[in-house]
Amino acid sequence: MSFTPPSSLPDHVPVLVAGGGPVGLTTAALLASYGIDVLVIEADEGYCTGSRAICMARRSLEILDWVGAGRPVLDKGLGWTAGRSYFRDREVLRFEMPHDPTQRFDPMVNIQQYYVEAYAHEAAQRQDERVQVAWGCKVGAIRQDAAGVDVTLATPQGERRVRADWLVACDGGRSTVREQLGLAFTGxxxxxxxxxxxxxxxxxxxxxxxxxxxxxxxxxxxxxxxxxxxxxxxxxxxxxxxxxxxxxxxxxxxxxxxxxxxxxxxxxxxxxxxxxxxxxxKCLTLERYRHGRVLFAGDAGHLVPIFGVRGLNSGLDDAGNLAWKLAWVMRGAAPDSLLDTFSEERVHATRQNIAYGAKSTEFMAPPSHGFALMREAALRLALDDEAVRPLINPRQSSPISYDGSALNGADALPEAGAACAPGMPAPELQLGRDGRTSHLSQAFGRGFVLLAVDCPMATQAMLAAACATVADGTQVPAPRLVAAQGPGGDDPRAWRIAPGNEGRYGRAGPAVFLVRPDGYVLGRWPAAQADEAVAALAGFHPQAA
Incomplete structure (x- = not known):
């Protein structure tokens, strides 16, 4: 593909994304899917060279799939579920990551980063020409005020200045944006x-x-x-x-x-x-990912060890968390304080990733003689003792829970279990109806989702009406109702939950779950309190009032 820098750049853009790697291009594609125009600035003249980040987690594939880039990655990539470790020439561990046939994606897919960049770029180009990518252009001086950000760009045609309402820094571990703002990593x-x-x-x-x-x-x-x-x-x-x-x-x-x-x-x-x-x-992070109208995602905001493959995967999670929140703010459906929750949740995620990554790093590259001795002892024991082998598990990347997030709503159904509690990534469900198969995760990535599990038809009708009502007059995507039922259900209009999936949302009877656009549970209620779910939903669609 030819990467010709634009002969002209706009004087003003709603969002400028600094960095055209996989995180920047995915962020741009996600924002464009919400109808927001984006200018991406990339210093290189094309996609990266070398494999770089190669292990794509299931959560990352779901995020890419929100803009149509998941299937190309899946078709080109190599899925895997297991691994082996050897001490000298003897196997000491074989691990299997959690997976089952009802999942849409393998736990991990190996693919070179330049392919991910290409598929994310193609996805961005399909968004009604809302994304412009300026290759071979470098970010220079940055000045921001309460209303926006002025960015000086070095382009092949000379220096230009662009005014952006918001600047998203995805320009990597040597971020120019971070340097311009005088920010430093800690760790x-x-x-x-x-x-x-x-x-x-x-x-x-x-x-x-x-x-x-x-x-x-x-x-x-x-x-x-x-x-x-x-x-x-x-x-x-x-x-x-x-x-x-x-x-x-x-x-x-x-x-x-x-x-x-x-x-x-x-x-x-x-x-x-x-x-x-x-x-x-490296185990490094900014203390905050929001600085006025500048937001940081990916390596520009944090650097985590490669062991456990949390680098690019955490960056794509940044994009998934940020895009809907910035869209809600820009569409007037939420105050800009919603973006503070992006920073709080993703810093929390980084600290968890760093904690796991540090443990993996200390095993993979012992930082001292003492660590090296302990590692050798564990490996020697693992030759014959199965109880020791979990100590050498590489702890592969998994979705982070947003414990204590300010966005977490009511938990009126704690008996449903911790896996589907507010702040958790919504568990996947394989669903079937009229000979068709679908997955709950395919409903994410746009608006909010009301998941009604084993609810009476009257409750479903009330929730469907609420979805239509709260969206009226707003500039954000309408919420969606997904009605699902277990083996005992008799509603022909509801999706059937596939065998083996029935307990993923607990067994506490009819229930309603409110899921955020990024696929995280916001709140849960028994069906008898479905009106409280509707009230929580309406809080993110204030223009309906």
Whole structure:
């Protein structure tokens, strides 16, 4: 695809997104789906090179699917559910991530980041020409006031100034926006370094997460392998503290180590290197992701270790959380204080991701001799003791709960269980009706959703009327009613909950759940209190009054 920078840029845009990586492009596509015009500024002249972030979690696929980018990722990518870890040349762990046939997506899908960028870009281009991407343009000086942000841009045609009502910073770990605002990360950086190599080799190995600790091929190192599309393998290996980083990434030093590892695992097919880089783990975040009319998402706001694949996945979760809130504010359906909850919820998520990522990093790249001794002890014991093996589980990325969020509404149905409580990601449901199969998550990504489980038809009628009423006169998407029933239901208009899904929203009798546009439960009530669910819904559609 050709990336021609625009010959002219608008003087004013509702939203300017700094950074055209997967988080920036997805944010733009999501905002455009709400009818908001967006200008994306990207310093590079095209998509990234090298695999970079390759493991896409189920939650990320759902978010991408809200704008039509989920299916291309699924079609191109390689799904996986399991992984293996080895101590030297012996297997010490095989793990399975939670999954079942009723889910829409695998727990993880491997795909090179440049494909994700391409699919997110294509999704943005399909949004009624609401997204313009300026390639080869750099963000410079930034000045904001109470009404908007003035951004100076360096373009191929010279310097330009653009006025934006809102600026979303998705410009990565070396964010110019963060620097311009004089903001600094807090946290820590680990010393352990990994060389990252993409190679092309025809292999019949299954797609799974593979890890070797102190392998005979590279004694003292830790090696990770992931299969990717196009016969590409990603190999990460740890280098010693005494090795020079510039020397470590030279092909003459990288290729022998890769060959040694391939020989050890019996891969004899010809191969060639495609990309080499180096990485060290960071646990860093801004204290807030909202600064006036500037909002931070992805690596511009936080850096988390790659172990457990929480980097890009958390950035896409930022996009999913932010887009509907910014749309509600810009459409006048909510005060701009709603954006403070974006910052509060996503900082909370980052701190959880950092806590898990730090534990994984301390195992994958021990920060001291003491940690290294404890890791070796755990690995030695795991050879023969199954009870020890969970200690070396890599703790893959999973959706974060927003405990204590200011948006969490009433919990009038605690007996339904913690998995579907306010602040939790709404559990998936496979649904069937008239020979068709659908999933609850397909209703997310636009407006609010009222999920009526085993509710009487009169309650369903009242909720349907409320959805139509609260949307009247507003500039945000109408809420949607999803009526679902278990095996004992007799309403032909309701969706049938697939076997094995019945208990995901508890077994506390007829119930109503209010789900946010980003797929998080806001509140839950017994069917007899459905009017309270309607009142909570109306609070996000104030123009209806």
């Amino acid at each position: 820590m950086q680990y010393e352990g370094r990994y060389v990252i190599v993409d190679i092309e080799q025809d292999s019949r190995r299954p797609t799974e997460r593979l890890a070797w600790f102190d392998p005979p091929s590279n004694p003292g190192s830790t090696i990770l392998m992931h299969r990717q599309p196009d016969n590409v393998w990603r190999i990460d290996y740890q280098i010693g503290e005494d090795e020079d980083a510039d020397e470590a990434v030279k092909p003459e030093n990288v290729l022998p180590r890769v060959q040694s590892h391939l020989d050890m695992i019996g891969e004899t097919a010809p191969w060639k290197p495609l990309w080499i880089s180096i990485y060290n783990a």
